[in-house]
Amino acid sequence: MKKHLLILALGALSLAACQSTENGADSPSDSTALKAINDTTLSKHIAALASDDFEGRKPFTNGETKTINYLKTEFEKLGLQPGNGKSYFQEVPMVDIKSTPAANMAIKGTSGSLSLKYLDDFVAATRHVKDQVKVENSEMVFAGYGIVAPEYKWNDYEGLNVKGKTVVVMVNDPGFTDSTLFKGKTMTYYGRWTYKFEEAARQGATGVIIIHDTPAASYPWAVVRSGWSKSKLYLAAADNNSSRALMEGWMTQDMAKAMFKLAGKSEDLMKQAMKPGFKPVDLGLKLSLTINNTIKKSVSNNVVAVLPGTKRADEYIIYSGHWDHLGKGEAINGDSIYNGAVDNATGTAALLALADAFKKAKKQPERSIMFIALTGEEQGLLGSEYYGAHPLVPVNKTVANINIDAMQASGKTKDIIAVGYGQSELEDYLTAAAKKQGRVVVKDTNPSAGFYFRSDHFNFAKVGIPALYTETGDDNIEHGKAWGVAQKEDYTKNRYHAPADNFEPAKWNFSGMVEDLRLLFDVGYRLSNETTFPGWKAGSEFKAIREKSMK
CATH class of the missing domain: 3.50.30.30 (Glucose Oxidase; domain 1)
Incomplete structure (x- = not known):
């Protein structure tokens, strides 16, 4: 799966927060949660996770130990409960x-x-x-x-x-x-x-x-x-x-x-x-x-935390993102640590920011929210595959999965991309949330590449759970669409899966990342306070699987 990084100066987040509240908040309690998703929180976690000290976050290395313990500690600080009985870890046996x-x-x-x-x-x-x-x-x-x-x-x-x-x-x-x-x-x-x-x-x-x-x-x-x-x-x-x-x-x-x-x-x-x-x-x-x-043979770990729902705690919305990257490898320009700042320290930091937002919401979600930092995505979506085969909560009680992988740092866009557009009713929730921000949902530009099957949400879909995966749009508000596309291509060519995928806070513009996360919070928050279950759309290869599991 391709990941994209766009480069700009830091945006003014106070204006972003006001705009999100005006365009997107369902209620005052909603806006309180939204303000917890900001550049300060994201920057703090990305800086840690993408540092050389974490050694590229490869499974089975010291980098894994540091990463999973960091996430466990941060979930504990937020007051979230362990997601696997008394443990924040789900062991994933690998060979x-x-x-x-x-x-x-x-x-x-x-x-x-x-x-x-x-x-x-x-x-x-x-x-x-x-x-x-x-x-x-x-x-x-x-x-x-x-x-x-x-x-x-x-x-x-x-x-x-x-x-x-x-x-x-x-x-x-x-x-x-x-x-x-x-x-x-x-x-x-x-x-x-x-x-x-x-x-x-x-x-x-x-x-x-x-x-x-x-x-x-x-x-x-x-x-x-x-x-x-x-x-x-x-x-x-x-x-x-x-x-x-x-x-x-x-x-x-x-x-x-x-x-x-x-x-x-x-x-x-x-x-x-x-x-x-x-x-x-x-x-x-x-x-x-x-x-x-x-x-x-060895064992890696998914990191799982839960915010229990207030009314229907046995029903779950799952936010996911993979914590792993490539570790150490061939040196390029003297750098041998593949830090994976965009791919996927951004998505991992996003889980912590979203957890903070849900925890701070004045009106707590009625359904439970599970946050899973997954292992082995770079090795073939292994952590999510294991979870799909060994779910910690029943599949027929899992409302939806919202997956976050490799967020841009480019500034705001007029659009947001729904990868694999046409799969599930979650896209309708996304469209409603985007409209509040004055944005539109668009299809991915290369659907024949099958990107819907190349990130961790796929393994939730594979067992029937409606799964949403978005990519920040191309149509950059300040610079236009051609510029946005060019920046993505530049990232793919020069930094994707390379030691150059580093965190550069002086160059990153978090405003679009923040807006995208607030949008995904809106989708999950709405789902968490409903009683219905979203489904797959006609023609989806996952529709029959879901219908069978719900009987």
């Missing part, structure tokens, strides 16, 4: 696996063979907690997008038995090339690479390989190569992940074309697979690959 495939992956056919070079032509790993795994002469099948989506009348595995076989599938979903299919350009979860691996495992495949395509994936091969060259953290499982495919990986578009040629098939099969009614194709090829692993 770190450094998979090292053989230098070459062999694909053999009756007319010849291919030797794919690791990193240049393919990447591969395994989730199986074993020192070594081998895929030997596994028959290869091209299964289109690798999607089973009954609501869209689409099943790439229909009539296909892939047990012991390796499936080759395409990235994204059919709507990417045909706007009449699925949700058109707005990617569904069926288009995410994580889903492809999950579905292949459900089908019993031994291996699964995704064909990379830059436009459809929304990132170049270099991103795949870099991400898969490192060790990966996974959630620990009782079966040591034996339920997953033995091998998961990607191949380049050029190698996919060479594979089809070796199989005596036209590469036009990929175009045919984009249309309804496509049937999987046995390629008549066999794949072999050995993967050696280095394994480490």
Whole structure:
């Protein structure tokens, strides 16, 4: 998920507070809470969390210990209760696996063979907690997008038995090339690479390989190569992940074309697979690959605090944000600490500011408010995935999730972006709150990239909980839209996931960040004093899950 930082001088917050009260406060008690969300509070926490002393906040390091204890202490100071019985911590068991495939992956056919070079032509790993795994002469099948989506009348595995076989599938979903299919350009979860691996495992495949395509994936091969060259953290499982495919990986578009040629098939099969009614194709090829692993098991922590509701304390609104970043790594310009000031010291500080605001509200919320600082987001949304599988409060009593990840420091905007627009009724709450501020809600500009599935709110959605994820808008009030877009691009190019993502208080303008947080407070505060539950909108892939859980 991309995170954005915009740079300006500090805004005058007294005016911001007055404007928020005039445009956005439901009542005088509301405005009292809103004033607790300010640049002083945010700056204090960001300065601490993004300092070198916290060592980049990577799980399993001294940086984690400092971070989670800092958050626990701050929640205690605010008078919030522990969220996990008597503890502020939810342990998240993980396993770190450094998979090292053989230098070459062999694909053999009756007319010849291919030797794919690791990193240049393919990447591969395994989730199986074993020192070594081998895929030997596994028959290869091209299964289109690798999607089973009954609501869209689409099943790439229909009539296909892939047990012991390796499936080759395409990235994204059919709507990417045909706007009449699925949700058109707005990617569904069926288009995410994580889903492809999950579905292949459900089908019993031994291996699964995704064909990379830059436009459809929304990132170049270099991103795949870099991400898969490192060790990966996974959630620990009782079966040591034996339920997953033995091998998961990607191949380049050029190698996919060479594979089809070796199989005596036209590469036009990929175009045919984009249309309804496509049937999987046995390629008549066999794949072999050995993967050696280095394994480490450990435990990280989500940090959880609760403000109990005054009337319906068994119903919860959850605010979330991930505390982790990348720790220490390759030095760039002499700096080797990846402090993650924007990504996501801002969102973590936001949780503390929101907790302070709810605590100070003259009229306390009728429903309980839970604040979760999540671990392992940078490793694949692991903390939220664990919470989804081990919720601390019942899913059918969880009203909504509001997730905060990488806030701008650029000044106010006329708009706010609802990532994955069209998913849930929470967007209606957001629209009402934005209107009070004289702002509008807009869609994310690149819905085919599937950003709705790339931050922690997704794992709440995955178990049916309506989830809202916003990004501060592009249309900067002082400098205009083009400037706002350019600043985001500059952050992504020069600071995102780099040591340069540092806290620079003299350059940061908190006024837009403050306004966005006050807006998100408004959404949660309204929800906390209602008796109804917001739902998913028609066409959402999460609607049926929610309806089932609420029975």
